[in-house]
Amino acid sequence: MSNSSRYTGLIDKYRDHLPVHDDTRIISLGEGNTPLIRLSNVPRMIGKDVDIYVKYEGLNPTGSFKDRGMTMAVTKAVEEGSKAIICASTGNTSAAAAAYAARAGITAFVLIPEGKIAMGKLAQTMMYGAVILQIRGNFDEGMQLVKEVAAEAPVTIVNSINPYRLQGQKTAAFEIVEELGAAPDYHCLPVGNAGNITAHWMGYSESHKDGVSNNLPKMVGYQAAGAAPFMRGKMVDDPETIATAIRIGHPQSWDKAWNVQKESGGWFDELQDSEILEAQKLLAQSEGVFCEPASAASLGGAIRDVKSGKIPEGSKIVCTLTGNGLKDPDTAISQCSNASMSTIDATLDEVKKSILDNLS
Numbered sequence: 001m002s003n004s005s006r007y008t009g010l011i012d013k014y015r016d017h018l019p020v021h022d023d024t025r026i027i028s029l030g031e032g033n034t035p036l037i038r039l040s041n042v043p044r045m046i047g048k049d050v051d052i053y054v055k056y057e058g059l060n061p062t063g064s065f066k067d068r069g070m071t072m073a074v075t076k077a078v079e080e081g082s083k084a085i086i087c088a089s090t091g092n093t094s095a096a097a098a099a100y101a102a103r104a105g106i107t108a109f110v111l112i113p114e115g116k117i118a119m120g121k122l123a124q125t126m127m128y129g130a131v132i133l134q135i136r137g138n139f140d141e142g143m144q145l146v147k148e149v150a151a152e153a154p155v156t157i158v159n160s161i162n163p164y165r166l167q168g169q170k171t172a173a174f175e176i177v178e179e180l181g182a183a184p185d186y187h188c189l190p191v192g193n194a195g196n197i198t199a200h201w202m203g204y205s206e207s208h209k210d211g212v213s214n215n216l217p218k219m220v221g222y223q224a225a226g227a228a229p230f231m232r233g234k235m236v237d238d239p240e241t242i243a244t245a246i247r248i249g250h251p252q253s254w255d256k257a258w259n260v261q262k263e264s265g266g267w268f269d270e271l272q273d274s275e276i277l278e279a280q281k282l283l284a285q286s287e288g289v290f291c292e293p294a295s296a297a298s299l300g301g302a303i304r305d306v307k308s309g310k311i312p313e314g315s316k317i318v319c320t321l322t323g324n325g326l327k328d329p330d331t332a333i334s335q336c337s338n339a340s341m342s343t344i345d346a347t348l349d350e351v352k353k354s355i356l357d358n359l360s
């Protein structure tokens with residue numbers, strides 16, 4: 001133990017709650033410790049007396065919450081002597097796997113659906129030096145292949161079926177309880193494989209059991225309407241949504257997430273792509289917080305449920321913003337075609353005229 005207050009990542013901070021030993025070599029990039037931002041304009045705009053916080057997981061080292069799970073998964077893979085990791089990914093898992101593998105000095109293999117991953121995520125994964133296998137298929141098909149190949153080749157799976165992933169991800173709930181002094185009344189997340197909603201519930205439940213918090217939140221999971229197996233009550237074979245991070249039809253934590261819903265008294269719901277994009281823009285333009293499309297499903301859903309009264313006034317709500325808006329610049333730019341961008345001559349008159357026009 002040192003007396004330094006330097007933050008060295010979530011495993012060091014929460015090692016008493018995580019499956020590591022004193023001599024475990026920790027593979028960390030300083031993940032976790034992300035801001036919990038209280039929204040000041042959105043509640044007023046919707047005219048409801050609620051406290052909404054966003055947990056900005058896009059500020060993790062590779063720009064998504066996947067880093068919380070990956071620091072644990074790669075730490076354990078290295079401890080167990082593994083020289084290579086593998087995952088199927090809609091983008092963020094591959095970026096995180098690639099980064100932590102680089103840090104550990106091992107090889108990352110990633111299977112991604114051809115043409116369906118956001119540009120920022122692809123750039124990261126290439127730059128960190130992963131071996132990228134673009135498949136002519138979707139995430140669910142990639143996941144199936146990863147399971148089959150890991151049974152025959154010397155690679156460790158680092159998708160969220162790796163139990164260490166959820167262990168790392170549960171620390172987001174610890175941080176929230178620490179900051180609020182209690183669990184929120186509602187915790188809203190976007191749901192793809194449903195690992196993260198499961199991990200958060202584990203974290204809240206442990207905090208509660210340890211007496212750190214006296215309450216438990218209702219867990220609310222929002223899906224994209226074109227990829228909403230929890231709403232259909234069965235697997236979806238051809239998931240489609242602009243929110244590529246949750247373009248998943250066969251969630252790996254299916255049973256676990258249903259248990260979370262039942263135990264917490266929460267629910268699942270779905271949003272149209274247009275509602276997701278609207279929430280993404282609202283958050284950016286009224287609060288200055290830029291998240292990727294999938295992440296905005298949490299806030300978009302929460303706003304709808306607050307407006308309808310399903311989430312009552314007086315509630316304290318946390319929405320997880322799972323990934324950074326910079327991950328998917330194409331979707332952002334294509335949504336802002338009417339933004340006030342114009343090309344002018346480089347003269348004082350032109351600039352002055354533009355200012356006056358826009359302020360009038």
Ligand SMILES: *Cc1c(COP(=O)(O)O)cnc(C)c1O
Binds near residue numbers: 066197
């Ligand atoms: C992975 C991911 C999700 C979905 O999380 P699950 O644990 O698969 O439910 C949501 N948003 C973003 C940005 C992600 O990267």
